[in-house]
Amino acid sequence: MTEVTYTETQFAPAKRLLDGEIKIQAEQIIDQNLVPDLFKLIPSVILVLNKERQVIYSNDVLLETIGVSDRRKFLGMRPGELLNCIHSNTTKGGCGTTENCSVCGSIQAILESQITKAPIAKECLLTVNTERGEECLELSIYAAPIKHDFTLFIVRDISEEKKRQMYERVFFHDLINSSGAAKGLISLLKEITDINEARELSTYAFEAIEQVLEEINSQKSLRNAENGTLNLNLSEFRVKELVEKLVEQYKKNNSVTCPIEVKCDIDVMVFSDVVLVRRVLNNMLKNALESSYMDTVTVEGIKKDGYVEFKVNNRQYIPKDIQLQMFKRTFSTKGEGRGLGTYSMKLLGEKYLGGYIKFVSTEEFGTTFVFGLPIRKVQNQAISYFN
Secondary structure, three states: OOOOOOOOOOOOOOOOOOHHHHHHHHHHHHOOOOHEEEEEEOOEEEEOOOOOOEEEEOOOOHHHHHHOHHHHHHOOOHHHOOOOOOOOOEEEEEEEEOHHHHHHHHHHHHHHHHHHHOOEEEEEEEEEOOOOEEEEEEEEEEEEEEEEHHEEEEEOOOHHHHHHHHHHHHHHHHHHHHHHHHHHHHHHHHHOOOOOHHHHHHHHHHHHHHHHHHHHHHHHHHHHHHHHHOOOEEEEHHHHHHHHHHEEEEHHHOOOOOOEEEEEEOOEEEEEEEHHHHHHHHHHHHHHHHHHOOOOOOEEEEEEOOOEEEEEEOOOOOOOOHHHOOOOOOOOOOOOOOOOHHHHHHHHHHOOOOOOEEEEEOOEEEEEEEEEOOOOOOOHHHHHHHO
């Protein structure tokens, strides 16, 4: 470990103790029996942190989780560094010292417990680096003060619970609503005698049923993408035609109250998976429309350096604390059981389609999401390492 005592920080204090001081504290934990034997039996990661948020003790669960046999290898590290958080090495100060750390439930729990001298429980949405690339974790965090200004820090992985809540939300709420709309239209058909009106209603009913199937297939694709079993179906298609059909679908939707402006004059043939591309674009447009109220949403397509770049803009500004959590799985401002939209855009658009997803949000120009799609997609680029 590098012996650094102070560095700059954008959030939590960056000060660390040197290796020799960490060793003394680690020995103090054992010598004074501050850790009950019961902790060795609990199937959660249990750490003891010093005032500088550095690890001075761990139970055996951590050793098994990260595949380390010698505790000395992680003494002095911070929790985010142990878990390989993607932000833990972006600054010299390490875990807790970036702007992104200001919205981390783990850091928040530790600091609040240190200040209030009381136990604090929070949830932490973490993106970590693994051998398979970036993965998302949802963690339950418990931080409590103990002797010598140390902090008892308990971590439990609740990723599976959160994913189950997500899929239950989709199937118990979203699909029921969509199915209800289709059922209502079909019920009206029974009472209509005018053939032209019946044809019009049957068209709407067919589209409503198609929407239900699309939602089911979308969730199936996302699940397969996370499991690493999603296969690409590559073909050539026209970008302009794809965008225009998607926008036209929303213009027919009575629940959409804001204008949609299309600026996609490029006539480019793209070789990729048209279904997945449509799903990414659909999420971009859906999110923009849901937060636009009566303002115009703009959909733009341009050709740029071997890519087709799709841009969807609305006039709403996203607060900074929300921006910092935008692509985290299960994070949402819309309530419990939501949050897969932007996460799936990132997963499908980058990991499978080989493109890039980004956004910019300012009070002056609103929010623009950008999806860069390679004009020629190579099959063997389709690699997923999400669990």
